[in-house]
Amino acid sequence: MKKVGEVVLLWLLILFIHNAAGEGYSPPGKPTNISCRSPEKETFTCWWKPGSDGGLPTTYALYYRKEGSQRVFECPDYKTAGKNSCFFSKNVTFVWVNYNITVVATNSRGRAFSDPVDIDVVYIVKPNPPEEVVVNVTEDKDWPFLQVSWKPPKMADTRSGWITLFYEVRLKLENKNKWEEVSAGQRKTLQIYSLRSGGTYEVQVRCKPDHGFWSEWSPSSRVKVPEYFPQERSMWILIVVFAAFILVIFIWMVYMNFHSVKRYLLPPVPGPKIKGIDKQFLKSGKSEDIFSSLVVSDFPPTTSNYEDFLVQYLEVYVPEERELIMDEGKDLQDDSFKTENSTCDNDSGRGSCDSHTLLTDKGGGDKEDGQQSDQEGSQAEADTKSQEEALEEELLACSHENLQSSNVSNEKEKVKSWPSLFSPLPQYSLSPVNRPNPPKTGQQHCLSDSLFTPNSMPSYFTQPGPSTRKGFRSNYWECSFDHKQSHPLHPQSAAHEHLQAQNDLNTAHVDYMGAPLDVHVLNVRPSEYVEVQRVSVEDGVLLHPVSPSQEDSRTLSHQTEDYSRVRVVNNDNGLLLLQRDAIEEEKSMCPYQEDVVSRASITPTLQNSATGINIALPILDEMAASGYIDTATMFGLPTH
Amino acid sequence: MQQKSEKRQLGQRRNRLRTCRTDKRTMAQRRISGGKLFITVVYLVAMCRAVPVNDLLDRASQRSDKMHSLSTLLTQEMDSHFPPYGRMQMPRPADCHTSALQTPNDKEQALQVSESDLMSLARSLLQAWVDPLAVLSTSAITLPHPSKSSISSKIQELQEHSKSLADGLDILSGKMGPSAQAISFLPYTGGTDLGQDRVTILNKFNFLLSCLRRDSHKIDSFLKVLRCRAAKLQPELC
Numbered sequence: 001m002k003k004v005g006e007v008v009l010l011w012l013l014i015l016f017i018h019n020a021a022g023e024g025y026s027p028p029g030k031p032t033n034i035s036c037r038s039p040e041k042e043t044f045t046c047w048w049k050p051g052s053d054g055g056l057p058t059t060y061a062l063y064y065r066k067e068g069s070q071r072v073f074e075c076p077d078y079k080t081a082g083k084n085s086c087f088f089s090k091n092v093t094f095v096w097v098n099y100n101i102t103v104v105a106t107n108s109r110g111r112a113f114s115d116p117v118d119i120d121v122v123y124i125v126k127p128n129p130p131e132e133v134v135v136n137v138t139e140d141k142d143w144p145f146l147q148v149s150w151k152p153p154k155m156a157d158t159r160s161g162w163i164t165l166f167y168e169v170r171l172k173l174e175n176k177n178k179w180e181e182v183s184a185g186q187r188k189t190l191q192i193y194s195l196r197s198g199g200t201y202e203v204q205v206r207c208k209p210d211h212g213f214w215s216e217w218s219p220s221s222r223v224k225v226p227e228y229f230p231q232e233r234s235m236w237i238l239i240v241v242f243a244a245f246i247l248v249i250f251i252w253m254v255y256m257n258f259h260s261v262k263r264y265l266l267p268p269v270p271g272p273k274i275k276g277i278d279k280q281f282l283k284s285g286k287s288e289d290i291f292s293s294l295v296v297s298d299f300p301p302t303t304s305n306y307e308d309f310l311v312q313y314l315e316v317y318v319p320e321e322r323e324l325i326m327d328e329g330k331d332l333q334d335d336s337f338k339t340e341n342s343t344c345d346n347d348s349g350r351g352s353c354d355s356h357t358l359l360t361d362k363g364g365g366d367k368e369d370g371q372q373s374d375q376e377g378s379q380a381e382a383d384t385k386s387q388e389e390a391l392e393e394e395l396l397a398c399s400h401e402n403l404q405s406s407n408v409s410n411e412k413e414k415v416k417s418w419p420s421l422f423s424p425l426p427q428y429s430l431s432p433v434n435r436p437n438p439p440k441t442g443q444q445h446c447l448s449d450s451l452f453t454p455n456s457m458p459s460y461f462t463q464p465g466p467s468t469r470k471g472f473r474s475n476y477w478e479c480s481f482d483h484k485q486s487h488p489l490h491p492q493s494a495a496h497e498h499l500q501a502q503n504d505l506n507t508a509h510v511d512y513m514g515a516p517l518d519v520h521v522l523n524v525r526p527s528e529y530v531e532v533q534r535v536s537v538e539d540g541v542l543l544h545p546v547s548p549s550q551e552d553s554r555t556l557s558h559q560t561e562d563y564s565r566v567r568v569v570n571n572d573n574g575l576l577l578l579q580r581d582a583i584e585e586e587k588s589m590c591p592y593q594e595d596v597v598s599r600a601s602i603t604p605t606l607q608n609s610a611t612g613i614n615i616a617l618p619i620l621d622e623m624a625a626s627g628y629i630d631t632a633t634m635f636g637l638p639t640h
Numbered sequence: 641m642q643q644k645s646e647k648r649q650l651g652q653r654r655n656r657l658r659t660c661r662t663d664k665r666t667m668a669q670r671r672i673s674g675g676k677l678f679i680t681v682v683y684l685v686a687m688c689r690a691v692p693v694n695d696l697l698d699r700a701s702q703r704s705d706k707m708h709s710l711s712t713l714l715t716q717e718m719d720s721h722f723p724p725y726g727r728m729q730m731p732r733p734a735d736c737h738t739s740a741l742q743t744p745n746d747k748e749q750a751l752q753v754s755e756s757d758l759m760s761l762a763r764s765l766l767q768a769w770v771d772p773l774a775v776l777s778t779s780a781i782t783l784p785h786p787s788k789s790s791i792s793s794k795i796q797e798l799q800e801h802s803k804s805l806a807d808g809l810d811i812l813s814g815k816m817g818p819s820a821q822a823i824s825f826l827p828y829t830g831g832t833d834l835g836q837d838r839v840t841i842l843n844k845f846n847f848l849l850s851c852l853r854r855d856s857h858k859i860d861s862f863l864k865v866l867r868c869r870a871a872k873l874q875p876e877l878c
Binding site for chain 1: 705708709712739743744745746747750751854857858860861864865866867868869876877878
């Protein structure tokens, strides 16, 4: 019994030991992950992943089978491709053929079969990376760029078209992590722009067949971009600075010339213009030319004859005050006479020649354009001004004294003033006339067309006898204008104002020569017509202002007819007044001529013009938009 | 849309080429060897002043490339949803209906094939797939597959490409001589019905698609080889 038990124990021990001795070894594990790749569609390589080896040296074998055949082949080359790989050379590689590949792991304990894998060479193409990657930095007008070029992998036969490769380039700055990828198609070169100056770039290239896998990236090619200054920015800075500088200058210029620019852009509104008078021409300041434009050329006597004219004036005796006034008027006349060649205005239907114009012109010769071409004018200007004031007082006194009829109100007096010509006149018009030179003043009186209304008085205007020598001093209607005081005394500053209907006061001094002269000094307002009320037998003419209403109604209708002009002076005491019609024939209404006529003889110079009573009415017509001082209206003849 | 534009361009070229074809055919028939024939083709093209051959080949190869890409997508789409357990063993491509056609198996063989033969092979393969594609198109509509609509649209696109490529290759082959115009008849005998049960249908579908993938790759390869051969003046392409 005991022996049997010992034998059993021995058997158990032997079995146990036997078993223990074989525990570390096992058959190998199954190889996995068989992958095959072909770099050029001519050969291919398969790799597998071995399983556990079971503790024993394990060998791996790859067996493949081509489609349509049951014949099994073993891998021809286990070494070329490394460990756990099988390299299929050209001889054994066929395209468009399915390979059924199996890897077998074998060790002493057993063997393991991997899962079979079917492959077709044309579907597993993964080329090698491109070769000979060359990166150059090229300068292009100070803008560098990278020129990358490469070659296809050696094994890939792209020349015959067996493999078609597409390339891709990527680059990054050396110290950055982000790659920038650029596709290059089938080309083998590439240009890369917009580089950072002074940066170092890494460039890599890879390729891919038309139907296959991307290759690995080629080794990095490093390149350093030279420093270059981005000129674009500096240019913009220069442009901005320059533009700012120009802008500052421009603003400064505008600021300095602000007023002139403003005047250029927003010109001041000009005032009303005198019909027929060229404003600019008047502004030109050439008084001679201006007068010539207004008056018939032949009319104005030259200054050389001025004295002669003066001498020829009839002196009329007048009271002191009147003398003063008359003197004043004569001074005025002198000035106006000189400065004013012609007061005639062809445009005006009425007698535009006006002694008043002369007066005003004389006094305001400098008003016109600031030119004082006339010495006497300049000289007399100062005088006239002083005289003017005196005259004005005189007039006022007269008017109040002598003015009797209400008709002689000033309102009738309508004055149309030639602004430029008459402007000076107002200054002195109201002042009492001083008569430094009776003849002078008398001469200056240019009696324009009409003096008296035909209906109001006969055409004769008799002068006072005793003072006949003085001539018909009555060129001036001396009127005291209540309202005019305000206007005319203000010197006309601007030349253009003359052209406007300024209240230039043309004092008309009617010198009623002789004491008995019933001088009716009319208190006439600038815009009043004076109507000859009656003619004193001896030496007087009564003038009364025409009511405005009457004037308005009748002015237009009668104006043409109402003017009368002194045609001739029969003797020292008589004047022939012409009707309007006759007057119109004669253009020049200059007082000069009329003054001359006042003499007993008619001087040759007065041939062209009808001599008229030089009644200078300082008539200012405020309402005369045309700026004329219409002598006819001034005298208030027609209606008036 | 790109396909349509390509089709249009191809059609235009065909019209231009047809006028030259009759005149030049007689001259071309005298050439015998493949190399001389090819030079003749180029010469004829120059005389005709038509669209150059390499340009035509370029367009044809692009079309075939597109076809192969579509077929590859189709197979991948089929495999993504194909239940692996139901999948039969991988269909053996030797059973493809086009396996009878002798085609080069490696690069050396392929490069030794003449241009006319290559063209003939391509045209034969293309012609062989007209019917199967129709079968596939009809079957895809009722395919028991989740992405059958996508598959169906791709198959229709494939058909269009195939048709236009066939027309283009007709013109090309006309320039290359009679041997290029010979087409091997490869009838499809699979019938219009892929099967009865789902698994059979899917397997058949897969099988056809794999065959198509290969054949489209062959066509593409042949045309690209031809393209590089004709582009001797433009080495940068090849």
